[in-house]
Amino acid sequence: MKLHFMIVRRVPPVPSPVLVETYEILRGRGYTVTEDIAEEVLQRSDLLQVDADIYLLKSHTELSLALAGILFTQGANILNPYESCSLIQSKIITSKLLRKAGIPAPDSWVTADLSLAKPLLEKHPLIIKPHMGHRGAGVNLCKTPEDIDRIPEPDTPLIIQEAIPGPGEDLKIYVAGDQVYGVKKAFSESSFTVAGRHVPITDEVREISLKVGRVCGLGLYGLDIIESDRGPYVVDVNYFPGYKGVPDAAGMIADYIDDYAKGRVTLMPPVTKALAE
Template sequence: MRVGLITGDPGHPVLAAAAELLVRRGCRVEAVPIGDGGVAAGALADVYLLKARTPQALAVAAELERCGAVVVNSAAATELCQDRVRMASLARGAGLPFAATVAAGKLAELASPAYPFVVKSRHSRRHDLVALVDGPARLRDLAERWPQEEVVTQPYLPGNGWDQKLWVVDGQVFAARRRSELAVAVGEVEAAPEWVPSARRAALALRVGEVFGLEVYGVDLLDGAAEPVIVDVNAFPGVRGRPGAPEALAGLALRAARERGRGRTAGSV
C-alpha cells in the first residue's frame, strides 16, 4: 500500500511516527511535491494525508481528489477551517456552542468596540493574529502592526490562563491543557497540568468532526457561563506528545484506503 503525505514538513513528530508504523506494516510512504506540476492520475497513492494548509497544498489535494484519490482530511473540509467566519457560521447553524464570531474587516478600520474582546485573523494560518484587546492603546498598537489584516472579533471569556485542547484522530479523543496564547503574550509560562476531559467535552469534540466532515482535527474550548464554548477548530493539527496518536493516525490511513477499496489489507496498527 502507498501512502502520500501532503505536507511541508514530513519530519513533523506525529507524521514521522505514523509513517514509521506504516512502513513497518509494509507500506510505502512518500512526501507529495507541493508545486505547479500537476498530478498524474496513474501514479495515485492508496491514501493521502493532508497536513499542510497552504493554498498550494489545498490545490494539490483538490486535484488528487478530482483524479479519484482518497484524501484525509478532504481539501474542502480543510479549506473551510481556514475561514473563521464560515467555520463559526457552520458550527452555530448545527447547534454547536461556538463563540460569537463577527467579521470586522481590516484591523486598522475596527472602530469603537466594547472592551475587552479577542481579535483573530479571519484566515487561520501559522503565526496568525490572536490577541486580547483590553483598551484603545492595545488596539492602536495591533492596528499599527497588522493594518491590512482581515480580522474577526470574539467575546473575551475570562479563564484560568489555560486553553482546553481536544484532538480527534479517527474517532479517538486526545486532550491536554496548553497555556493560552493570550497568557503567553504577557510572559506567563509554566508547566501544563494533566487534564482529562469530561465525557461531555469529548462528545462535543466528536460532534465537531461530524459537522465539519473531519477525521483528524483539533477543537479549542473555553469555559462559558453555562457550557463549554468552542473558540476554534483546526484541520489536522500537530497532536504533539499524545501517546497513541501516531498509532491512531496510521490506523486511519489503513482504514481509509481499505474502506474505499484502493488498498490491500495490511492489518491493524
C-alpha cells in the first residue's frame, strides 16, 4: 500500500524528526512511503491523478489544500479527510462547529470594519486574528480602542474573539485516535518551535479533546486550550500538528495511520455527518 505525505516547508529546511521516524515505522510494516512539498515541485494541475492509496495531508498551505481538493474530487482517500481540513482551516467555521456542539469556545464576531469591534472592549479584551492563520501568526491582544487602531489594514478576513483570561500558558493537546497528550508552553509567534513540557490532563480535558475530533471529523489533530476560572476553553484547532514534546509521537501517528489503512478506524467529516443526521 502506498502512502503519500503532503508536507510543508520547514524553517530551517531540515526534515521533521517525527515524520522521519514515522516513515521508518510505516516502511517497516510494509508500506511504501513518499512525500512532497507542493511549493517545491511543478505539477500539471489539470492532469493531476490519484496515484497513492492514502494521502496524508500535513501541509496547511493554500496550494496543498487546492491540490488535495483536486485529488478529493477524483476519489482519493485523504487523512485527515479533505472536507474536514478545508473547514477547520477557517477559524470562523471552526468556532461555529465547536459552539454548536456545546464545546466551550470564546464568543466570536466577524466584520471587515474593525472599528465596529471597539464597543466590545467595554465588556472584555479581545483577540483579533486572521481567520485562516497558522502557528500564532498575526494574533493581536486588544485591551483598548488604540490597540485596535494599531492593527494594520488586513489583507485577509479576521475573526474577533473574547480574550479568555488564563494562567499565561496555553495547554496544547495532541491527539492520535484515542491517544491524548498534553503539553504546556507560553504562547508566542515562535512557540510552535518549542517542545514545551508534558503535563497530565484531566478527564474533562480529555473528553473535550476527543469530542473536538468527533465534531470536526479529525483523527490526527491538535487543539489549544486556555484553562480559565470558568473551565477549559478551546481557542484553536488544527489538523496533523507537529506533536513536539510528545514521547513516541511517531509511534502514535504510525499506529493510527495503520489502523486507518486497515479499516479499523473511520472518520466522518462535519458536512457528511450533518447530511446523515
